[in-house]
Amino acid sequence: DSLIRISGVDKRFANGTVALRDLSLDIGQRQFISFLGPSGCGKSTALRMIAGLTAPSTGSIEWSKESGAASKHVHDIGFVFQEPTLMPWATVFDNVYLPLRLVGTSRKAAQPLVEEALEQVGLANFAAVYPRELSGGMKMRVSIARAMVTRPRVLLMDEPFAALDEMTRVKLNNDVLRLWSEHDLTVIFVTHSVWESVYLSNRIIVMAARPGRVVDDITISAPYPRD
Numbered sequence: 001d002s003l004i005r006i007s008g009v010d011k012r013f014a015n016g017t018v019a020l021r022d023l024s025l026d027i028g029q030r031q032f033i034s035f036l037g038p039s040g041c042g043k044s045t046a047l048r049m050i051a052g053l054t055a056p057s058t059g060s061i062e063w064s065k066e067s068g069a070a071s072k073h074v075h076d077i078g079f080v081f082q083e084p085t086l087m088p089w090a091t092v093f094d095n096v097y098l099p100l101r102l103v104g105t106s107r108k109a110a111q112p113l114v115e116e117a118l119e120q121v122g123l124a125n126f127a128a129v130y131p132r133e134l135s136g137g138m139k140m141r142v143s144i145a146r147a148m149v150t151r152p153r154v155l156l157m158d159e160p161f162a163a164l165d166e167m168t169r170v171k172l173n174n175d176v177l178r179l180w181s182e183h184d185l186t187v188i189f190v191t192h193s194v195w196e197s198v199y200l201s202n203r204i205i206v207m208a209a210r211p212g213r214v215v216d217d218i219t220i221s222a223p224y225p226r227d
């Protein structure tokens with residue numbers, strides 16, 4: 001079933017740069033999709049448009065009726081950036097609590113949700129710790145917990161592990177796969193790593209630059225159930 005339908009989308013910035021040309025894509029529920037391509041092919045722009053952070057110049061991005069208010073309420077989307085972007089003055093707990101606080105959830109009501117989100121990324125014992133005490137991989141786990149704490153339908157990840165060493169990266173890949181398999185979750189994962197896209201996804205959207213466009217759409221039948 002189609003969850004997000006992207007039809008004939010172009011993105012042209014004010015300075016004339018065409019970041020994306022004629023993007024059309026049906027994204028199904030429970031898919032794990034990678035946007036794979038070199039720097040500048042419009043991967044981040046595509047992700048930001050899906051998140052509603054920037055609008056298409058032409059074309060449309062529609063969410064299925066079934067996904068309810070997904071297109072209007074940011075809390076149906078979790079976003080993980082390349083940098084963990086944690087508040088250094090706040091504990092791990094408060095960092096993960098933030099999206100719930102922003103929609104008016106009390107600390108008390110949020111507590112079990114924050115604890116569960118931290119548990120899912122193996123950081124149950126780190127709630128009281130400050131970000132500076134954590135490794136890069138752990139900070140990224142906090143960032144993932146923060147994205148998941150609102151129980152989004154769609155998790156958008158923009159080259160989240162590019163700055164991490166390869167061992168840490170594989171561990172985090174496995175965490176994301178586990179999150180995805182345990183939740184009713186669609187993941188859209190931006191990467192320029194071929195192995196990462198093959199390891200993670202059941203569908204790879206291959207892109208090229210100047211102008212940014214889709215050049216291939218590959219479905220992977222993995223040796224384990226993914227649909």
Ligand code: ADP
Binds near residue numbers: 038040
């Ligand atoms: P990727 O994520 O694949 O590296 P981006 O989506 O970040 O690609 O960028 C696609 C193209 O659009 C690049 O040429 C980039 O320089 C350009 N671009 C991105 N954001 C802007 C902007 N705000 N203004 C002008 N050009 C931009």
Ligand code: ADP
Binds near residue numbers: 017044082
């Ligand atoms: P990333 O590679 O992680 O997507 P960038 O460094 O390309 O991030 O972009 C950082 C910010 O700068 C984004 O908000 C993006 O839209 C903007 N940006 C990127 N390229 C350009 C550009 N050529 N002109 C203006 N803004 C840009």
